[in-house]
Amino acid sequence: MVEGGHQLADKTEFTECWRRTSESPYIMRLALSAGLGGLLFGYDTGVISGALLYIRDDFEQVDKQTWLQETIVSTAVAGAIVGAACGGYMNDKMGRKKTILMADVVFMLGAIVMAVAPAPWVIIAGRILVGLGVGVASMTSPLYISEASPAKIRGAMVSTNGLLITGGQFLSYLINLAFTKAPGTWRWMLGVAALPAVLQFVLMLSLPESPRWLYRQGKEEETRVILSRIYRPDEVEKEMKAMRDSIEDEKAEEGLIGHSLGQKLKSVWSNDVVRRGLYAGITVQVVQQFVGINTVMYYSPTIVQFAGIASNSTALALSLVTSGLNAVGTIISMVLVDRFGRRKLMLTSLIGIFASLVVLSVTFNQASHHAPAINKLDSLSFGGNNTCKAYTSAPNLASWNCMQCLHEECGFCANSKSEVSLLHSSTFVFS
Template sequence: MTIESLPGSSGFLDAGSDKKISYFSNLYVLGLTVVAGIGGLLFGYDTGVISGALLYIRDDFEAVNRSSFLQETIVSMALVGAIIGAAAGGLINDVYGRKKATLIADIVFICGSIVMAAAPDPYVLILGRLLVGLGVGVASVTAPVYIAEASPSEIRGGLVSTNVLMITGGQFLSYLVNLAFTEVPGTWRWMLGVSGVPALIQFSFMIFLPESPRWLYLKKDKSEAVAVLSKIYGPYRLEEEIEQLSTALEEENQRENAVSYWDVFKLKEIRLAFLAGAGLQAFQQFTGINTVMYYSPTIVQMAGFSSNELALLLSLIVAAMNAAGTVLGIYLIDNFGRRKLALSSLCGVIVSLVLLSAAFFLESSGSSNGFYGWIAVLGLALYIACFAPGMGPVPWTVNSEIYPEAYRGICGGMSATVNWISNLIVAQSFLSIAEALGTGATFLILAVVAVVAFMFVAMYVPETKGLTFEEVEKIWKERAWSSGNGRERLLE
């Protein structure tokens, strides 16, 4: 069954009607979102599965067991690949389109999963990790943009956040798969190889899905773009969308030179947009989310729980809370707003990090019979409960909608690259910093970073809830060339 034949796919959205547009208003749009969001599932699964697989890789390869460097390389090589994939993904999106970029990412990811599953030695395994990282990097750029460009502005935030739900769902799935294959021969090969299945499913569906209508209209085929848009909007709203796209096309035709990476920093309005987008991506990582997701079992054991089984169980609960919180974020992001949601989320993150820091400081000061350990676990739970609905989906949503069409691929790729680089820095430094300064001091540093993140969002990130792409573009132009008073008005 193709997406076009889904029941309700003709239920287009028309601004001229009294019916309120909701997340489930059009199953055609929701179908596009879910299929594109499988890229997020790959993202989440790949980042989570290696923690369990590495235990069994060490058993099979003595060289890995003896070398911390090889272990770190196996884990981090996917992040290196993701950095490269995200950097290249923006250009691939702009030149070849969102659909072809997704198909390319799937092919690379499938090849990587096969290489990992069949790896005869750790060095081939590292190559496989690099390949899946490349696929994840391209997908991390492409999925939010594809979803955003096929979404009505009223529910764009919730639909783009579905991709983040797939990321957190993929992380939770990886924990379940790790548990499922613990007693199966070739344990880690199954854990890593099965990741190719979602990529194959996405590839099979994506062949039958349309290209992003905005990319089609501005880059390739207007009539095909209108055909896709007609399945999303009613006649009145369709006319408005086409008129906006026609204006955007005229502006692009008037541009003398092709878009370049240098333009992102040369043009003031684009530079301001990229500052907001890349800053959000960096702070998403530097406020510690992947410290929690990568090292939650270790944190639990640091808190005084030596049992591996208990540590894994509590980590599974953390992953489930992360996914559940993202579901809440899907509702809040279009009703509460991106900026308010991020600020509220960061307030909770600051409180939870201070609680974690205090628990570890007190734990290290003397015996507490495990009391402060449970306080630390409570801090972890509060952190996820506050982070998941806000700072989880907001950076990806904002980055999918704040750039003009001509720069959406390039800027989206660059900001995703910032995310992956920040991810790598945090993943590689947390345990070392915790060992050097103590866990309490490390979480206190993260709390200070979260305070800086709060100030950054308050100063530089405008509210984009319910705005069209063209209205968002006007925000940056007005902010770039207006007085300070105008800037304050845009921050409201």
């Protein structure tokens, strides 16, 4: 926890934030340097969606086996789970700064491994390393920002991390699009991720440790020196006192509930207020994941191609709309969250998500029922170029249409002029 708990930003706080950072650019430097961890998180989320299109082109086994595609995508998430679980312990033992530096090193190694990968399993290994780095950074970056920011603008500073996450997703689509014609395509897309990690590593070397962590280690003079660079001269002692009181209360609570994991869990479940808060927090997080946004971000270009767009670069360009609106939504939420409240804004967002999912379901259902039939003569006339074995060996070719081909992972439907679309009436299947 930070002094007084985690404060979310309101309009007044953003005004104060602008005033404070104008007086002392050092504060913004702290926030943006640590916030690059959010950028790494967002970039990793978005970059694989475009890179996967070209990985499938380079490795036939990945193109033909969907479980390999799913593994390449999901191993980063698995690594992030482990990284986030270890991040808390690392933060307490090593400090926030060293933890971020270590996460950057792991992320850089993962990006390099993916960029030079000679086989799919090496890409998977790189994805695991990247996930570990992202998992650690995703929890450490906002923690460092909150502890190294003045209390009056803490919420506004922490909000920059969320903005950088969605900004990183949008940036990943732009970079994917930029490398569609470059030799190596997906290798550049994945390898470029090392650059922000290197940048954050260099910037963090010149920044101090979290003042709160230093105070807990008994380093009061170092804490005071750092606070003097963050706070106004007349606020330093007041913040020192607030930090002292907060940490003493925290240690007292730890003494009551115990220091072991078992004792802490027992205390959580026996406290009605904490238990209800835990239920609410877990429910919100689960619902957020089950709406499908991660699937959209990871497979957006693939989904666009399933809608009939064959070109990888065109699919990536259209996917920019999704990531761009995601970033815009983050900005809107930052502006409106304190005007309308957290609960109302969340419920309104869920209604919009529900409506969007219904529209998508109806659209794809209609496409399935009205997809044009496949012409046997047009398809089989391409001989060896027709690689959809499921179609050529089907007992009833007349019953097939474009959507069925997509479900069989044949690739796309196209007419004899190779104009790929779900709208052409005379089609063949190729991959």
